[in-house]
Amino acid sequence: VTSIEPEQNAAEPEEPSREEVQDAWPALSIDERMDAFRLLPRDEAEELFFSLSARDQLALVQAFPTAERRSWVRLLPPDDAADLVQSAREEDRPALMSLLDDRTKKDVAALLAYREDEAGGLMSPRYARVRPDMTADEALTYLRQQVRSHAQLETLNYSYVLDADRKLVGTVSIRELFSAAGDQPVRLIMHTDLVTVPEDLDQEQLGRIFKQQDLVAVPVVDAEGRMKGIVTIDDIVDVVEEEATEDIQKMGGTEALDAPYLSIGLWSMVKKRGVWLLVLFVGEMLTATAMAAFEHDIARAVVLALFVPLIISSGGNSGSQASTLVIRAMAIGEVRLRDWYRVCRRELASGLALGTMLGSLGFVRIAAWGAISDVYGPHYVLIAATVFVSLIGVVLLGTLAGSMLPFLLRTMRLDPASASAPFVATLVDVTGLLIYFAVASAILSGTLL
Amino acid sequence: VTSIEPEQNAAEPEEPSREEVQDAWPALSIDERMDAFRLLPRDEAEELFFSLSARDQLALVQAFPTAERRSWVRLLPPDDAADLVQSAREEDRPALMSLLDDRTKKDVAALLAYREDEAGGLMSPRYARVRPDMTADEALTYLRQQVRSHAQLETLNYSYVLDADRKLVGTVSIRELFSAAGDQPVRLIMHTDLVTVPEDLDQEQLGRIFKQQDLVAVPVVDAEGRMKGIVTIDDIVDVVEEEATEDIQKMGGTEALDAPYLSIGLWSMVKKRGVWLLVLFVGEMLTATAMAAFEHDIARAVVLALFVPLIISSGGNSGSQASTLVIRAMAIGEVRLRDWYRVCRRELASGLALGTMLGSLGFVRIAAWGAISDVYGPHYVLIAATVFVSLIGVVLLGTLAGSMLPFLLRTMRLDPASASAPFVATLVDVTGLLIYFAVASAILSGTLL
Numbered sequence: 013v014t015s016i017e018p019e020q021n022a023a024e025p026e027e028p029s030r031e032e033v034q035d036a037w038p039a040l041s042i043d044e045r046m047d048a049f050r051l052l053p054r055d056e057a058e059e060l061f062f063s064l065s066a067r068d069q070l071a072l073v074q075a076f077p078t079a080e081r082r083s084w085v086r087l088l089p090p091d092d093a094a095d096l097v098q099s100a101r102e103e104d105r106p107a108l109m110s111l112l113d114d115r116t117k118k119d120v121a122a123l124l125a126y127r128e129d130e131a132g133g134l135m136s137p138r139y140a141r142v143r144p145d146m147t148a149d150e151a152l153t154y155l156r157q158q159v160r161s162h163a164q165l166e167t168l169n170y171s172y173v174l175d176a177d178r179k180l181v182g183t184v185s186i187r188e189l190f191s192a193a194g195d196q197p198v199r200l201i202m203h204t205d206l207v208t209v210p211e212d213l214d215q216e217q218l219g220r221i222f223k224q225q226d227l228v229a230v231p232v233v234d235a236e237g238r239m240k241g242i243v244t245i246d247d248i249v250d251v252v253e254e255e256a257t258e259d260i261q262k263m264g265g266t267e268a269l270d271a272p273y274l275s276i277g278l279w280s281m282v283k284k285r286g287v288w289l290l291v292l293f294v295g296e297m298l299t300a301t302a303m304a305a306f307e308h309d310i311a312r313a314v315v316l317a318l319f320v321p322l323i324i325s326s327g328g329n330s331g332s333q334a335s336t337l338v339i340r341a342m343a344i345g346e347v348r349l350r351d352w353y354r355v356c357r358r359e360l361a362s363g364l365a366l367g368t369m370l371g372s373l374g375f376v377r378i379a380a381w382g383a384i385s386d387v388y389g390p391h392y393v394l395i396a397a398t399v400f401v402s403l404i405g406v407v408l409l410g411t412l413a414g415s416m417l418p419f420l421l422r423t424m425r426l427d428p429a430s431a432s433a434p435f436v437a438t439l440v441d442v443t444g445l446l447i448y449f450a451v452a453s454a455i456l457s458g459t460l461l
Numbered sequence: 462v463t464s465i466e467p468e469q470n471a472a473e474p475e476e477p478s479r480e481e482v483q484d485a486w487p488a489l490s491i492d493e494r495m496d497a498f499r500l501l502p503r504d505e506a507e508e509l510f511f512s513l514s515a516r517d518q519l520a521l522v523q524a525f526p527t528a529e530r531r532s533w534v535r536l537l538p539p540d541d542a543a544d545l546v547q548s549a550r551e552e553d554r555p556a557l558m559s560l561l562d563d564r565t566k567k568d569v570a571a572l573l574a575y576r577e578d579e580a581g582g583l584m585s586p587r588y589a590r591v592r593p594d595m596t597a598d599e600a601l602t603y604l605r606q607q608v609r610s611h612a613q614l615e616t617l618n619y620s621y622v623l624d625a626d627r628k629l630v631g632t633v634s635i636r637e638l639f640s641a642a643g644d645q646p647v648r649l650i651m652h653t654d655l656v657t658v659p660e661d662l663d664q665e666q667l668g669r670i671f672k673q674q675d676l677v678a679v680p681v682v683d684a685e686g687r688m689k690g691i692v693t694i695d696d697i698v699d700v701v702e703e704e705a706t707e708d709i710q711k712m713g714g715t716e717a718l719d720a721p722y723l724s725i726g727l728w729s730m731v732k733k734r735g736v737w738l739l740v741l742f743v744g745e746m747l748t749a750t751a752m753a754a755f756e757h758d759i760a761r762a763v764v765l766a767l768f769v770p771l772i773i774s775s776g777g778n779s780g781s782q783a784s785t786l787v788i789r790a791m792a793i794g795e796v797r798l799r800d801w802y803r804v805c806r807r808e809l810a811s812g813l814a815l816g817t818m819l820g821s822l823g824f825v826r827i828a829a830w831g832a833i834s835d836v837y838g839p840h841y842v843l844i845a846a847t848v849f850v851s852l853i854g855v856v857l858l859g860t861l862a863g864s865m866l867p868f869l870l871r872t873m874r875l876d877p878a879s880a881s882a883p884f885v886a887t888l889v890d891v892t893g894l895l896i897y898f899a900v901a902s903a904i905l906s907g908t909l910l
Contacts, residue, residue: 034673038795039803059654063675159639168635169618186617186635190608205508223702224483226512228695245694246677249701253672256705257789260712264785264882265778273790274800278807282814285782289856292778293819297826299770304836310763317759317766321748321773321890328777329714329741329883333734336713340706341722346487351723354488358727365731370742377746387753407738433713433882434778441770 030056034063038274046075058087066095067271074104085111089166090119091136091247098128131218132211134251135232135241140171142198144181149194151184166244167229173202180208180231180239208233211240215251220345222248259343262427263336265292265434288434295438299324302445309449313460315388316452319378319399320445326370327406327444328437334359334414335436339428342418352419359415360408367407375400391459402451406444413439479505483512487723495524507536515544516720523553534560538615539568540585540696547577580667581660583700584681584690589620593630593648597641600633615693616678622651629657629680629688657682660689664700669794671697708792711876712785714741714883737883744887748773751894758898762909764837765901768827768848769894775819776855776893777886783808783863784885788877791867801868808864809857816856824849840908851900855893862888 033048040048049057049072061069061084069088073081073096085108088096093116097108109117119137126132140158142151155171171189173182182202192201208231209218221230222245229244258268267284269276303310303320310317338355341347347355375396382392389395414436418428453461482497489497498506498521510518510533518537522530522545534557537545542565546557558566568586575581589607591600604620620638622631631651641650657680658667670679671694678693707717716733718725752759752769759766787804790796796804824845831841838844863885867877902910 156639159636187608190605252701260789264782266782272795282811296771296774300767303767314760318749318752322745325745333715340709346721362731
């Protein structure tokens with residue numbers, strides 16, 4: 013037994029440099045990244061390379077001198093290589109493909125036929141396979157051969173049992189092969205109640221399947237049941253995060269950026285935000301039209317204008333709460349289209365409760381202020397009552413519009429996340445004004461109006 | 462070679478019933494769930510049970526007659542059993558613990574000492590282990606023994622190499638054991654550049670480490686470097702989603718629900734939403750105060766009131782965009798505290814561009830309308846100019862407040878996600894009014910004011 017050599021003395025932080033680089037990465041320019049990369053020992057640099065996004069890998073590869081590119085690109089397994097090629101502009105792709113070895117080139121070409129955000133585009137064609145008529149011991153030996161012949165198998169946790177037509181007939185885990193008697197045939201050990209997905213399944217649904225079924229890998233099969241590849245859970249973590257980011261950005265009232273905040277060009281960002289801001293602004297112009305319709309009321313009772321921001325923003329806030337909760341519940345599968353009526357009933361109740369709370373607070377504030385000063389004139393109790401009733405109406409409207417709009421969008425096959433807080437707020441602003449002035453004219457006519 | 466038996470004829474949808482139950486699950490009452498559970502064959506029921514959240518598992522277990530409970534609870538590996546116990550009320554926990562076998566009971570008790578949202582609370586104590594002086598063949602045989610003695614090992618992808626003091630000295634994958642010469646000692650095959658995490662690491666940071674380092678499992682060690690357990694990536698998928706949900710809910714201006722939308726009690730939901738709504742409402746009351754300060758201006762030029770909703774909502778919308786983008790970029794590690802100045806510069810530029818866009822549109826709208834009708838009186842060009850300048854100011858204010866507030870909150874060690882769209886909107890409403898009336902008095906004094 014040899015003694016432990018110094019570089020194997022592990023479990024304490026050995027190379028702070030790679031971690032430092034990794035930590036500073038998002039803030040570095042491409043030149044700084046190249047420099048940092050070259051200062052690292054080769055194995056550290058490789059680890060760093062693996063941890064980068066396809067976009068960052070591409071930028072680095074393209075910055076390297078031609079002679080170095082090949083060795084970096086060949087590090088990547090086919091699914092990651094395909095992502096890298098896909099990140100490049102159309103005209104740069106053939107040059108990148110030519111850097112790959114023949115086997116990987118074939119795999120990558122097959123993967124590129126799929127869209128990036130569907131199961132086929134996420135899968136790896138390098139999975140462990142066994143045959144149903146092998147014994148457990150034969151299967152283990154066969155797996156050992158596969159590992160030795162190409163070390164880039166995506167996972168060894170599960171092996172896929174394929175018949176002579178490459179049709180998937182079962183799965184068997186290393187664990188099960190280990191615990192079975194050595195001469196037992198695979199067909200008697202394997203599981204046959206398989207979860208498989210088609211090649212064109214959308215990544216958001218794929219993420220939901222992983223979660224619901226608690227999977228670590230899922231086989232992708234074509235229409236004939238032939239095995240095409242596997243998607244593993246580590247790809248799904250990225251998908252879950254990516255989908256959440258897209259939803260969050262849409263819910264904040266902007267188009268999905270599709271790039272890190274600090275890397276996206278200023279002009280692209282302004283465009284992605286400006287489009288929605290302009291749409292909302294045009295919608296919001298209706299508030300000026302609505303206000304103009306009540307200009308004479310305002311002129312007679314200027315005090316009414318004082319509460320306009322308070323009323324409409326309360327509607328906007330309650331609406332943005334409701335839409336946020338419902339959109340997220342839909343995205344993670346807690347709420348389905350057919351649950352709309354249950355959601356509607358809940359929001360009706362919540363809206364009434366919340367509206368009454370805010371309304372009461374508003375009433376007390378105005379009545380108290382009106383009693384001790386004459387800022388709201390002699391009819392302050394009637395004004396307080398107007399605000400009370402309007403707030404209930406507006407908050408109720410906000411919660412209903414906010415919660416039902418995502419359902420409406422989904423029914424129309426649009427993304428529910430587009431029912432963003434600003435969108436709902438704008439909708440509620442206009443209708444909220446109508447409610448407010450209608451309530452005012454009902455309560456105040458004969459006194460102030 | 463035996464022929465394939467009928468029940469092993471797989472790869473086509475065999476049991477729609479479990480999937481149907483799974484699909485309908487969120488909408489079922491506890492009684493309906495029990496019924497559905499009993500209609501399924503035992504193995505299907507077990508699969509379904511595994512796929513449920515700890516909360517749902519607990520509800521089922523507690524609904525079952527006492528005699529059946531034990532067999533269900535004993536299905537769970539220690540980390541899942543700990544989650545189940547943790548979901549129960551304090552007084553119900555001993556009864557649940559007593560259902561476990563002695564070994565698992567010990568494991569669960571150890572896990573319960575950790576908080577649910579830290580590495581120790583997420584880890585499993587059942588990992589594959591080998592010793593550094595074993596040969597590759599010995600290690601494989603030893604792994605096979607471990608699998609046979611307790612089949613609930615969390616993963617076999619990696620084995621952890623522990624010295625005589627249970628200190629972690631390396632990791633080795635099945636793949637590496639397979640491809641090494643059979644008589645090579647583990648110490649020469651293993652990796653020693655380990656990523657380990659402490660027991661009390663927060664789950665959000667843990668998720669970030671998994672992502673940055675592209676891990677599938679990470680060992681948890683105590684202060685002395687002794688191995689305590691492993692966290693696997695399938696737990697992290699849930700964490701990533703859970704954290705995104707919490708952030709989204711906070712960004713929508715409500716407290717995190719901490720429960721599925723349809724299961725949370727109506728009253729808890731109203732409380733979680735009402736607290737924030739009331740806080741925002743109190744803040745928004747300042748708009749009434751601000752408006753009251755300009756009551757005389759409004760009385761003299763009622764036309765000014767018409768554009769109040771348009772102006773303040775534009776500030777709110779641009780602020781909610783900016784805060785959403787920055788909060789999410791922070792959450793996924795794209796933007797760090799020290800990036801505040803870069804973000805500030807970007808938002809200054811975006812805000813100016815967006816404000817000018819909206820301002821111009823507003824100017825054109827008012828000037829055009831004023832020219833063809835007399836709704837805005839004779840000074841409509843001055844009013845249009847007031848709206849133009851105010852919009853630039855308010856949108857700039859919105860983007861700056863929205864983007865800097867998350868940094869401020871993080872500096873104060875608060876959750877940046879609390880800089881929600883409604884919160885930023887409220888802040889901007891009040892200051893937006895001040896900007897608008899200040900600009901109006903500068904441009905209109907002598908004519909309208």
